[in-house]
Amino acid sequence: MPGPRQRRTASVDGDARELILDAAEELIAARGFDATPTAAIATKAGVPKGLVFYYFPTKESILTTLIAERMPAEPLADVGDLVVTGEPESALVNLDAALNLRDHHSSVMRVIIWREAETHPAVREHLRRLRAYLHNATVEVLRASSPLTAPARVLDSCATAWVAAMFSAASTDRLRDLDELARDRAEDLRGVARLVAAGLTQLSAAGA
Incomplete structure (x- = not known):
């Protein structure tokens, strides 16, 4: 059975934005968006809460970015x-x-x-x-x-x-x-x- 993507740490690759999206994906899938505080996403991602808002000005923008980038509405450029x-x-x-x-x-x-x-x-x-x-x-x-x-x-x-x-x-x-x-x-x-x-x-x- 395919497993979840490998968890990284910000200190390893510095890719905080992707770490935040990884954490948001996992938590929102399990809890739902409204029941997932931004602080929980930051903790899961291993980054300061302020860094979450640096990349995503609002909590809603985390959700819309996650969906747009990880399940695009037009996934194939050419069939x-x-x-x-x-x-x-x-x-x-x-x-x-x-x-x-x-x-x-x-x-x-x-x-x-x-x-x-x-x-x-x-x-x-x-x-x-x-x-x-x-x-x-x-x-x-x-x-x-x-x-x-x-x-x-x-x-x-x-x-x-x-x-x-x-x-x-x-x-x-x-x-x-x-x-x-x-x-x-x-x-x-x-x-x-x-x-x-x-x-x-x-x-x-x-x-x-």
């Missing part, structure tokens, strides 16, 4: 290399692997985003942008990989299903990791990718 001509199933699997939503770090950030979206409008907006990006990226790789010309509404439906499947698989993996259970490879996304690709081809052939 062209993920396309497999005539093989949408493989293209979908490539997209999931490139996004890497199922690793430990991404799962922790998703916990933070989903929880804090309830009370922080900026986080909700970031989540909307991320989901829109994932949807559009999926449409792009499906369009480029499909052996047939797919209607826009078919591409949209397939992309919606695939994005939901990626998030579902990532959530299932996190629950297993929390309980120290082996990940169930029978739940691998390739089977879902096969179904989505089959639906794409059939609906495109039918002109749906």
Whole structure:
């Protein structure tokens, strides 16, 4: 099971800003943003509290910076290399692997985003942008990989299903990791990718 990132000390590498974000990520995921005092973040990071405010003028800016930098709304600059001509199933699997939503770090950030979206409008907006990006990226790789010309509404439906499947698989993996259970490879996304690709081809052939 992937473990948390290695803890450093400010005296070792002097990278206080990253240490603060490391500490904030860990504490906010465990406690929630509102229940995490700035002083606790400073203590966890091993830096003076004043240094936290040097890098982050407000407590809110710690949260928004953490999300923007560690789970960007547009994580991939280009998905062209993920396309497999005539093989949408493989293209979908490539997209999931490139996004890497199922690793430990991404799962922790998703916990933070989903929880804090309830009370922080900026986080909700970031989540909307991320989901829109994932949807559009999926449409792009499906369009480029499909052996047939797919209607826009078919591409949209397939992309919606695939994005939901990626998030579902990532959530299932996190629950297993929390309980120290082996990940169930029978739940691998390739089977879902096969179904989505089959639906794409059939609906495109039918002109749906």
